[in-house]
Amino acid sequence: MESILTINNLTKKFGYLTAVKDLSFTINKGNVYGILGPNGSGKSTTLGIVLNVVNKTSGDFHWFDGTTTTHDALKKVGAIIERPNFYPYMSGYDNLKLVCKIKGVDYSKIDEKLEVVGLLDRKDSKFKTFSLGMKQRLAIASALLNDPEILILDEPTNGLDPQGIHQIREIIKQIAAKGTTILLASHLLDEVEKVCSHVVVLRKGVKLYAGRVDEMISSHGFFELKCNDQDKLKALLENHSSFGNIKIEEDLITAFLNEPMQSDDFNKFLFEKGIVLTHLVQRKESLEEQFLQLTDNQTNQNQ
Template identity: 75%
Template structure:
């Protein structure tokens, strides 16, 4: 597999604030990556640095094994950051024509890409007459003009209405299915969960996790338990080596597992210790709970 982007020890400081702190990760061809993190975690800054619009403080990044200058490499990349930026007084078609000139490519793909994002009927309308959803779709068309090696999207559904969000997401999936490598920055978990295969989790500019989405859920899940004799249950759980943590919320007791365990095994153990369970559910954390756990760990 060939590497598209390598980031090593990247740091960006704005005065006292460290927006990105010693960040390293790699993007391989063919995967759909998500950069996940709360607002202000350094997602856009990281992308901005690799896209030549923000200056790094230290560290390095390298496109396509480093044999191209950044701006030459960017001609093979399609990217949109935050809001779609186009010349408001120019039509959709002319804006894309300008992008073709900048990327030094032929103009024949303009219609094809406008068709893909469903803007072909509006191709001669001025950009300023577009709704936000249409602007965002035009931005995606523009990023796809050169059939890029990688498509970078920064919060593509931010500020859109549900219908717009749906359109953009199905568009992203469609593009991903064609085999285009995608890097999607978002603070929305279900967005990342639905589209991405790999994820990099950031918090305050630091990397918390990097790897496949399904392996991000590393825990063995937890039991939700209820019993007549709550105190005895808590005592029992605290002495069991397979349980790493116990939380009590009213009469509902949550026991986090250190090792995999079947609910029937626990049930039997409890029964053998004279505890009758009235409620027993084995659950896995949702990505959202995982994410909150990850991002809360260090705070």
């Protein structure tokens, strides 16, 4: 895999506060990466460091093959890490002409990128007449003008209404489908689950997980169970290697699987052991449940 960005043992301290702690991960070409974590988890700081707007305390990072300077590498990067800042009384098109001048890009790119973000029909409208979602889409168009190899977005749907959120997510998917690598920071599990192929989960600057989203969402899932003899069922599950965590809430038992298992095989096995189920539902674990388990484990280890 061709790597776009490699981060090694990156640490950033602001006085006594450690915003990012010993962080390492690699971004490979052609994927959509999410840095996921609550506010204050170090997402924006990490993006700031690799974009040369925040100085690291220790560790290192390199773009592409490691032989390119960060200054040159950033010419192949498109990034939006703050609210879009355009001239309010100029049209969307004229604002992008200014960006082209700064980036040394031909004006012919403007219409092409406005079409990508669905703003071609509003190119002559003044920026101040744009909705918040349109402003964000114009910012994405401006970040795409130099045909970057990677697009970096910090909380791209923050403050948008549901329609605006949907439009931005669809645009991100379309850009990714054409082969552009994307790195986005988000505190929204739903966003990462819908848009990203890979995720790095941060909490208080510490990496809890890095890998594929579909691997983080446990492929084995869990059973929700009710039966005529709860104690017997609980004992059986706790002594069965196929099951991990067992939760009991009133008369409902939730049994998390360590390995794949079919519900009909499981039901037959229990019946042979003399347990008759009155309720059996097999479910997939959502990213939210996985995320909560990760952060709970981290909290427990720190106590």
